[in-house]
Amino acid sequence: MLESREGILVRLAAYTDFVNFGKLVKVKSTSLLRWILEVAELTEPDRMFVVTDSPEDLEYVRRRAVENREEIPVSYSPLHTVHFDGPRDLARDRENTRILVPKGTVIPMINTKDVVEGVGEIEGIMKGIMKGREMYVGFYCYGPKNSPFTLYGVQVTDSAYVIHSSNVLYRLCYDVFTERESISYMRFLHSTGERDENGWSRNVHKRRIYIDVENQIVYTANTQYAGNAIGMKKLALRLCIYRGYRENWLCEHMFIAGMKGPGGRVTYFTGAFPAGCGKTATAMMADTLVGDDLAIIKNIGGEVRAVNPETGMFGIISGINPIDDPEIYEILTRRDTEVVFANVLLTKDGSIWWDGKPESPRPGINYAGSWWPGKKDEKGGEIPPSHPNARFTTSIRYLKNLDPGIDDPNGVPVKGMIFGGRDSDTWVPVEEAFDWDHGIVTKGAILESERTAAVLGEAGLVEFNPFAILDFLSISPGAFIELHFRFGEGLKERPRIFSVNYFLRGEHGEYLTEKRDKYVWLKWMELRVHGDLDAIETPTGYIPVYEDLRNLFEKYLNKEFKEDLYEKLFSIRISKLLKKYERAWNIYATKAPDTPKKFYYIMIEQKRKLEEAESLFGAVVSPFKLDRR
Numbered sequence: 199m200l201e202s203r204e205g206i207l208v209r210l211a212a213y214t215d216f217v218n219f220g221k222l223v224k225v226k227s228t229s230l231l232r233w234i235l236e237v238a239e240l241t242e243p244d245r246m247f248v249v250t251d252s253p254e255d256l257e258y259v260r261r262r263a264v265e266n267r268e269e270i271p272v273s274y275s276p277l278h279t280v281h282f283d284g285p286r287d288l289a290r291d292r293e294n295t296r297i298l299v300p301k302g303t304v305i306p307m308i309n310t311k312d313v314v315e316g317v318g319e320i321e322g323i324m325k326g327i328m329k330g331r332e333m334y335v336g337f338y339c340y341g342p343k344n345s346p347f348t349l350y351g352v353q354v355t356d357s358a359y360v361i362h363s364s365n366v367l368y369r370l371c372y373d374v375f376t377e378r379e380s381i382s383y384m385r386f387l388h389s390t391g392e393r394d395e396n397g398w399s400r401n402v403h404k405r406r407i408y409i410d411v412e413n414q415i416v417y418t419a420n421t422q423y424a425g426n427a428i429g430m431k432k433l434a435l436r437l438c439i440y441r442g443y444r445e446n447w448l449c450e451h452m453f454i455a456g457m458k459g460p461g462g463r464v465t466y467f468t469g470a471f472p473a474g475c476g477k478t479a480t481a482m483m484a485d486t487l488v489g490d491d492l493a494i495i496k497n498i499g500g501e502v503r504a505v506n507p508e509t510g511m512f513g514i515i516s517g518i519n520p521i522d523d524p525e526i527y528e529i530l531t532r533r534d535t536e537v538v539f540a541n542v543l544l545t546k547d548g549s550i551w552w553d554g555k556p557e558s559p560r561p562g563i564n565y566a567g568s569w570w571p572g573k574k575d576e577k578g579g580e581i582p583p584s585h586p587n588a589r590f591t592t593s594i595r596y597l598k599n600l601d602p603g604i605d606d607p608n609g610v611p612v613k614g615m616i617f618g619g620r621d622s623d624t625w626v627p628v629e630e631a632f633d634w635d636h637g638i639v640t641k642g643a644i645l646e647s648e649r650t651a652a653v654l655g656e657a658g659l660v661e662f663n664p665f666a667i668l669d670f671l672s673i674s675p676g677a678f679i680e681l682h683f684r685f686g687e688g689l690k691e692r693p694r695i696f697s698v699n700y701f702l703r704g705e706h707g708e709y710l711t712e713k714r715d716k717y718v719w720l721k722w723m724e725l726r727v728h729g730d731l732d733a734i735e736t737p738t739g740y741i742p743v744y745e746d747l748r749n750l751f752e753k754y755l756n757k758e759f760k761e762d763l764y765e766k767l768f769s770i771r772i773s774k775l776l777k778k779y780e781r782a783w784n785i786y787a788t789k790a791p792d793t794p795k796k797f798y799y800i801m802i803e804q805k806r807k808l809e810e811a812e813s814l815f816g817a818v819v820s821p822f823k824l825d826r827r
């Protein structure tokens with residue numbers, strides 16, 4: 199028989215002082231209190247701190263992060279701190295991140311583990327793991343308050359850094375848990391594990407991230423890197439995708455942003471890009487920003503609407519400089535903003551340095567300990583002062599272009615979806631798909647991207663990354679495609695789908711476009727959505743007419759857009775496109791048996807169009823030759 203609420207509270211009292219016990223008593227869900235007790239009895243913390251929405255509690259967490267040496271204060275601002283993960287814990291751990299499934303279940307292309315074995319193993323790792331530590335319990339909303347989109351989450355951790363980051367990145371929702379008895383919520387249990395003399399997780403060889411989608415619970419041990427440890431970030435994304443699949447809505451690795459058009463209208467787009475391919479940069483450059491990393495997208499009365507489950511950014515800091523990124527640079531260098539830096543250089547005088555700062559780096563400490571110019575690792579490689587995956591955590595509410603709809607419980611209407619990867623020689627800078635299904639297949643499902651220097655391994659290697667979400671899928675890519683077809687069927691008006699490519703290179707390896715050119719592609723998409731501009735039909739979709747781009751470049755960037763550059767950028771590389779689609783076909787055909795037939799029909803038709811064009815025009819065709827207007 200299940201223990202009564204009173205019995206549970208009596209046992210929880212062993213871990214709490216009077217004040218924190220009082221906070222737990224107000225939590226209405228007995229099943230949640232039972233889980234917190236189970237976790238405490240497993241991990242054996244010394245004491246428990248319950249984080250409510252009060253300023254004192256938030257301040258306490260900030261203070262504890264510093265006292266625990268998880269964050270180091272800087273000299274110039276009381277609200278900026280630095281966190282270090284250690285040299286072996288700087289990124290998401292693909293190998294040890296597993297979706298827990300019933301024995302014998304296979305999810306194509308997804309790393310899984312038998313649920314009984316996985317839970318047994320992780321409970322073994324977590325037995326007594328919080329001895330001598332304080333346990334923190336935080337309550338969050340994954341979306342705006344009082345919204346049909348919003349999911350709820352409870353984070354239990356022994357890391358004040360994880361709770362501090364969550365407090366910046368998500369809406370605090372302790373109040374909801376004190377009001378509602380019946381509430382469906384995700385559970386995240388994290389422990390840094392034993393720490394070494396630097397404060398880093400010592401047992402990274404026992405780093406585990408196990409995701410039980412059926413029970414909506416995630417276990418993380420022996421890591422501090424936020425992408426592994428912060429439940430509400432990419433761990434919730436896997437749970438969200440799983441629920442969305444069952445309930446016919448989308449949980450995406452996408453920004454949400456608005457572009458202004460004639461008559462003061464604002465048109466919203468979502469955009470999926472792999473890490474390091476311009477997602478945050480696009481969202482920041484747009485006229486208004488709703489979110490930079492995640493989107494929950496639903497069909498509300500036939501209309502597509504989206505909310506950002508987050509209220510903060512966990513962004514890559516490398517390359518952020520005062521010229522290209524003036525706004526975020528200012529937020530990161532002001533004294534009155536709250537910022538947690540991770541894996542940057544903390545100089546001896548208490549300043550922060552990352553590559554992008556105008557001055558040279560001075561000695562200090564970084565992700566690998568003391569740092570000085572020229573410092574080498576054991577293998578003789580030079581240690582960079584700031585790691586390529588160094589990050590900043592801050593609130594999006596500091597942004598000047600924050601959209602007024604950020605907290606709208608009904609989200610913003612989505613009129614276009616954008617897919618982009620790092621592609622040096624195939625995709626044109628911007629192209630609209632023929633329709634929803636064609637876009638889902640030929641822009642989203644086949645997305646691939648060249649590896650960046652931020653990822654270990656051969657730079658430039660082309661990686662398959664459907665919808666820019668492969669790392670975060672808890673269902674097979676084939677099922678994810680089927681979900682998008684299904685979602686499209688119920689809509690009155692389907693969003694237009696676009697591809698973009700910011701990384702086309704010329705014969706000498708030089709980039710053919712500039713960072714700010716993105717703005718023109720966005721403006722073109724905005725006008726297309728409303729049927730305000732004509733376009734040229736290619737075998738793979740619709741591309742801009744030269745004169746329209748020339749006008750947009752002049753109007754918005756005060757730049758002359760030459761005809762020969764247009765021709766270079768928008769030539770259709772037919773043979774390369776055929777190879778691109780063939781690569782994706784082979785992956786789905788050999789690895790994802792549950793891929794819907796419709797995917798193959800659309801791919802066959804795409805191939806036919808390209809082959810026909812190849813026989814007419816050869817390997818590459820100029821946009822001027824295709825212009826039949």
Ligand code: SPV
Pocket residue numbers: 289290424425426431432472473491512
């Ligand atoms: C990404 O890699 O897509 C991120 C950072 O946004 S992480 O939280 O590590 O996933």
Ligand code: MN
Pocket residue numbers: 451473491
């Ligand atoms: Mn991301």
